[in-house]
Amino acid sequence: MLEDILHKVAQGHVTADEAKEKLATFENLGFAKVDHHRTKRQGFPEVIYGEGKEPSQLIDISRAINAKQENVFVTRVDAEKAADIQNQMPAFTYDQTSRTLFLANGKERHQAWRGYVAIVCAGTSDLHVAEEAAKTAEAFGAEVRRFYDVGVAGIHRLFEHIHEIRQATVSVVIAGMEGALPSVVGGLVSHPVIAVPTSVGYGANFQGLSALLTMLNSCASGISVVNIDNGFGGAYNAIMIHQIANRSLSEVNTD
Amino acid sequence: MLEDILHKVAQGHVTADEAKEKLATFENLGFAKVDHHRTKRQGFPEVIYGEGKEPSQLIDISRAINAKQENVFVTRVDAEKAADIQNQMPAFTYDQTSRTLFLANGKERHQAWRGYVAIVCAGTSDLHVAEEAAKTAEAFGAEVRRFYDVGVAGIHRLFEHIHEIRQATVSVVIAGMEGALPSVVGGLVSHPVIAVPTSVGYGANFQGLSALLTMLNSCASGISVVNIDNGFGGAYNAIMIHQIANRSLSEVNTD
Amino acid sequence: MLEDILHKVAQGHVTADEAKEKLATFENLGFAKVDHHRTKRQGFPEVIYGEGKEPSQLIDISRAINAKQENVFVTRVDAEKAADIQNQMPAFTYDQTSRTLFLANGKERHQAWRGYVAIVCAGTSDLHVAEEAAKTAEAFGAEVRRFYDVGVAGIHRLFEHIHEIRQATVSVVIAGMEGALPSVVGGLVSHPVIAVPTSVGYGANFQGLSALLTMLNSCASGISVVNIDNGFGGAYNAIMIHQIANRSLSEVNTD
């Protein structure tokens, strides 16, 4: 592309000033533009991390995105802040468990995804992290299947659902306390597992350190880990993989 | 499948003892069998973790696999142990940097993979982890492209190669010291990044803790992390994703 | 007992000096004597922690115990030190995996134990800790059944043996890396589980911290934990429980 521009300058088709602008774009906005293009083509929402941002800031950002007729998805918003925002932008839907706001406004929708993402969760206390993951994946347009309260201390609960979990494209496995669930799931499925440790527990769990270390040290292959309580990150990684499977197919289909 | 077996017992096609054996298999060997099938179909090697195993143990396991005419790949083998094993099994190739042994014996090879895996590495001291990742991906049949010594302290080195890295299916990004490289790469590519922290460094890097925390806390989306120095694990996760892209294509192709 | 002695003194049956000796014994040696009595009655060995003791020290202690015609059991003895000791005391049997020395010399043997202790172990690298536990339990006279290499990453391996594990009086469950095995076993059995974390692993396992935290945070009830790599401690706790089951029976029987 650099070569193209320079040749055009040399041939007089592009002035030096125009070239400078193009090159600046290439340098400065290029990577963002790619994201933007992907967003528009697939109906991907813009995601805003709500923690530590004022309602007014969130409203400004949301309106800017909304103006481009794209979906808006906000994570880490508590109920009070959500109410403030919904007062100004009633089109937002708030989900209390996942603490997320969603505003569906995207013009161009991605084609329907094939397959589904499994969200597997050890205990009911991990629910808000699991739902942050689930709502994220849904906001990105994926089908989500939830397998909750299937912790390793009663492993038969997992086995009731293992067949359906195995059919997923990718699993996001969420656990606090000892965080052993991803190891067990990882040994039972043949697709990638994104492990999300949670801070649920007390005492020697040290705010999620225990579950984090468990997951990083897993004997099972095919497990990778994101930050403690990072349900969004777990889902985002899953969506990237889910997209690869779907993209390949669609690219083939359109050839 | 459970239903099938039981119907056959009820119809007298299968005796109770036969059924018991089948069900036992379903329970006990089922998941392993799946792995085995995948292994044979794709020419995937059996991977052995060599650390803490005696040469004689490694030889026994390797011969058993070899007898099934499958590839054998052994990680974490030091030069001395490798020499002992090669004395008995000269068909093994040893790679000193990655400390891996490989024995190519697979009858059925997987079809050629499309695309490549990027192995991106911050410094020359991280080389043995990077090569463990690279050799693993190659042992699994993937094309690997190496981008070494592109650490963030001289970020122009990364930019020379960023276009080629962006074309990869998936990146394994390896860094010690401050471990910032995956964050930068993650912001520049649109495919999944598997981050591998290394224990390279001294003082306040606390044997890789510094790089590990950096990667877990990355602001860039689409990054997941494996254990410190776990080059194999990084590559294994990458291969699972690489396979998804290829499998979709091949399944479509063969339909 | 204090009252008894004093009454005897008051009645002149016991002199003040004799009473003083008796009371001194009560104060100073009393607890040791109890142990001693238990030891003789049950053929329990005296256990010596070998780490950091010179061969000559170990020989001196062993000979003193041996002179009382009791069994001697020494833990944490490397091969070289064991050879030094065996040169002087060839009656010792050395087991290299568990790094223990045993000398069977007990005159009075405990009656045969009923039931068995399950030693359950996640991986082959944890073997020396598992065998330290197994040899300890055997040195104490218990029947041991070993269930090795049944880690959670391939949980079907555990299920092949779960019935036999469930029949044990008590389980010692040993695991390094992520240390998830006790949680799974604890959810499948109804007897106490003594969890032993091992330092096996690398990177973010931080010399066994990962497995230790996992076990302390287990969601499964009925699990208690000993120090990292403390195979002896795990077995000792198990033996105390095993003895309770047997003692109750025998006391009933002999009533």
Place this chain on the structure above:
Amino acid sequence: MLEDILHKVAQGHVTADEAKEKLATFENLGFAKVDHHRTKRQGFPEVIYGEGKEPSQLIDISRAINAKQENVFVTRVDAEKAADIQNQMPAFTYDQTSRTLFLANGKERHQAWRGYVAIVCAGTSDLHVAEEAAKTAEAFGAEVRRFYDVGVAGIHRLFEHIHEIRQATVSVVIAGMEGALPSVVGGLVSHPVIAVPTSVGYGANFQGLSALLTMLNSCASGISVVNIDNGFGGAYNAIMIHQIANRSLSEVNTD
């Protein structure tokens, strides 16, 4: 049991569908059923971990258990939440120190336990953990004897009670600050000691880490450890051992 079912299918006594259901039960609910059976036979309560559950959730679960005419025991309930629940289910008794709710409704009571469980506690600040242990053991039907405020800094206080502690079947020893009490008790008794570190203290106790490490490193044999502040877990382990002693006796008695 598997064999039985299959033979019955082969002989036509059981249809394939019935067998499937039975096997599913065996697979999926089997372990729970065992617990359930034990619960009914012994009057064991169902235990609910109250932390992080809404009053409405706790009421739903409690009513379900109550409907089966079983005892209900809820831990980690603060006074306000307890009041909410008692408004709806006044049959619940709340104990403020232990923060537990108990509802005695069990039809079949276990036979009276023989012996008692010693709850030994270092300081008055550890009381809520000690009482969580004591109330748990009592909810399970055991006799509990409390030995409170007997910390090692005034060891004569412990010695006044050591004879009675030694007569217990098992001890739960609770300590915060330096957590040295289990080591001392462990050296004075010949039954198993379950050690419970508490988060009581300040500064370099690091929320219970100090007491936890002390207990894990105890020189005394026969000590195993549960999570910081886990009074319930300490008692549950003790009850399992207490039950072994009693079960053996009762089995012998009924033979």
Place this chain on the structure above:
Amino acid sequence: MLEDILHKVAQGHVTADEAKEKLATFENLGFAKVDHHRTKRQGFPEVIYGEGKEPSQLIDISRAINAKQENVFVTRVDAEKAADIQNQMPAFTYDQTSRTLFLANGKERHQAWRGYVAIVCAGTSDLHVAEEAAKTAEAFGAEVRRFYDVGVAGIHRLFEHIHEIRQATVSVVIAGMEGALPSVVGGLVSHPVIAVPTSVGYGANFQGLSALLTMLNSCASGISVVNIDNGFGGAYNAIMIHQIANRSLSEVNTD
């Protein structure tokens, strides 16, 4: 100077008492006096650390400084405390983002500084630390240029400004989460970089530990680090360097 005083005493120009006072000053207040001199010559403010000080204490100290007609700068003052102080001393200006109070009263102003200090900041959540740095540098009389929201996950944002950052005398680079920004900036500029880790983030950032370790382990040369969230300290170090550049020039100019 010591020699001077003593000679003057010997010559009778100075009495012993006067000398004692002078020497006492030299010993006791000397270092402070140097600071004082520098303060007066350059219009440097006295800086007060507001955390944990009562409003009344802050007012007392401020008035004392004010009485000497010097600038007063107070850090770590929350809005409520600031209001209390402003009630008494309305000449104070409060900045909510940086949580600083400033009172400009200095008689002798420093000559205008040449050059500027770059305050570079990774994310909007780090703003209050960045502004503490910026306001500090401004209170000391330096020109500040702010480069905010230029984190490494979107590195093109940094590159838009890198030319201007490179022209600064010194950079203060502020980042939370993974804290990688100073490494990247350090590789792109040739002046000293003062790195300020922030506690912004969650989970495995452990209240800023992650960013701190990243910065200490930076591969880039020319980076030094101050305490977590220490925006003042970062700016103070920068000002000392900024002053060196200016001082040299001015000394030359005035020669």
Place this chain on the structure above:
Amino acid sequence: MLEDILHKVAQGHVTADEAKEKLATFENLGFAKVDHHRTKRQGFPEVIYGEGKEPSQLIDISRAINAKQENVFVTRVDAEKAADIQNQMPAFTYDQTSRTLFLANGKERHQAWRGYVAIVCAGTSDLHVAEEAAKTAEAFGAEVRRFYDVGVAGIHRLFEHIHEIRQATVSVVIAGMEGALPSVVGGLVSHPVIAVPTSVGYGANFQGLSALLTMLNSCASGISVVNIDNGFGGAYNAIMIHQIANRSLSEVNTD
């Protein structure tokens, strides 16, 4: 003493029951009695750790001590709790900075101590710990001299007072942040230094860990350390040493 009692029993001067009581006392209350004797003889107060105790509990304990006409000293009492207690026991004096309550009621006062205890404190933020130490030493009857705000960053402030500090019997040196003051004082005095780290600071001080480690690693000899924020403990150790100096003298005097 044991011998004495037994001889008296043998001679009929003491009955068995009386002897039992005496021996029980020796065993059970003996060590406490020593403390008690010392307390009465020296006017030492009973000290109560107020943290986590209810006002009613503190009142009960205080009244019991008061009834024996001894001084009462309560540490770690916040203002609200103190008010509750003073409502019931107005004889208590409350000191807000040190958060201590004192009730002087001791009949027999210790003779006047010779010498004084130096309380040396780095910064004004450490004041409440310093005052806990100072009030403790005063409650024990010692003269205290306070040297506050003499931190190492302005070491001339310390030097103004070093002569007077050196004349003390013992120093309690209190510091937060980097905690370097005890090292400097320890190198300047020839009496024992008790170092008290405080949790004052932020970021990488990790709630006092920084100051604690500094003090434990001090190059200066003659420094020993107590827990973070443990002003009472620092003073108590100092008082024990202060008493030794005084006791020796008084014993000599009374010979």
Place this chain on the structure above:
Amino acid sequence: MLEDILHKVAQGHVTADEAKEKLATFENLGFAKVDHHRTKRQGFPEVIYGEGKEPSQLIDISRAINAKQENVFVTRVDAEKAADIQNQMPAFTYDQTSRTLFLANGKERHQAWRGYVAIVCAGTSDLHVAEEAAKTAEAFGAEVRRFYDVGVAGIHRLFEHIHEIRQATVSVVIAGMEGALPSVVGGLVSHPVIAVPTSVGYGANFQGLSALLTMLNSCASGISVVNIDNGFGGAYNAIMIHQIANRSLSEVNTD
């Protein structure tokens, strides 16, 4: 500069290919070129981090630099490795204390620096870190003054030299154990202090963590910190500041 090139292309003075090469240089080697220019102008050496590099690798890199007639400076080279390298390149001078190699070959020397860098060091055990700093600064052409063995436990040793230290442009202050020296020095000088913690010590110094935390928490302003044992980094930061003072002067002089 970008504009220049584009204009030249537009005017035909530069071909598209030439422009591409120039722009590539700007992008890829630009930052390195700046360094290179600075290096040549000032006689700065190329610095090689020797740890973990093979002698042959170090020789290759050194020869390449040598060929450009620049100075070569290698850190972290043990005696054996140094001997290997000197065998091949006898022009290298090895310094055993600092474990550095230096080869003076630079054609253009920087003009003589004015002023000096103070290297201040707490104890003799920190000598190899101090000398790594000193040799680095000297390799960069600065005058170094060493103030060794002036730890805070005998603070008079520091005071003998404080006048000379205060005259330095910048101080590098090195300390292990409790690491308090930079705080004291920082309070006595008015120039920037670069603090280097060392791993010297034992026990609770945790390989330098103690000194590191001390320095990060310093109450003294004007202190910034580098990694544990990073003598090179400390000196490099100092040199950057030293250069600023000198550069300003020289720029003025040459104007």
Place this chain on the structure above:
Amino acid sequence: MLEDILHKVAQGHVTADEAKEKLATFENLGFAKVDHHRTKRQGFPEVIYGEGKEPSQLIDISRAINAKQENVFVTRVDAEKAADIQNQMPAFTYDQTSRTLFLANGKERHQAWRGYVAIVCAGTSDLHVAEEAAKTAEAFGAEVRRFYDVGVAGIHRLFEHIHEIRQATVSVVIAGMEGALPSVVGGLVSHPVIAVPTSVGYGANFQGLSALLTMLNSCASGISVVNIDNGFGGAYNAIMIHQIANRSLSEVNTD
């Protein structure tokens, strides 16, 4: 003293140069001189920390001290280094357990100490730390009584000796593993206890961290703590206290 000198200068009895020298001495060597005086008067040895010093360095320092006819005491010297030194200075006595060298050469001996220092030690593995303490106290001229192998797991062993321990002036209590011994001793004696944690243990003792935290959190009053394995420091603190008791007496005696 300052006043004196100045008056003498004013009166011409002292020249300015002489005064300068005197004042310099006061400032620079003053504190050392005090130590020196104390050393000579009391026969205290000069103590050298041998770790990390070369034999030749140790010989030089020792000879310098020896030349002043003072005792020399060197700690942390391994057997090989000791042999090297003894080759040159055969007057040195080496003690292998404590790893100390002693050379008795002091002209003026301190008068005989009254009383003794108790060295109390938990286990045989802590012996080298205990002996470092014991040899230190002996080198300083104190009588030492050793109470070894009296750990809390067999507390009767301690009670056999508690009477004799209570008679000591001060106790140094050494323990590894869980480190509980100082708490128990502290509750039984009424003199100061210096607690020395050791690194003896494995797993969750984390190189002495466990014992260190235990001791810092002790519920017993009158305990202060030194660094892990710091037998010298423990003894030095004890000697300072021992000296206070003796000094008071002697001062009284000589009055």
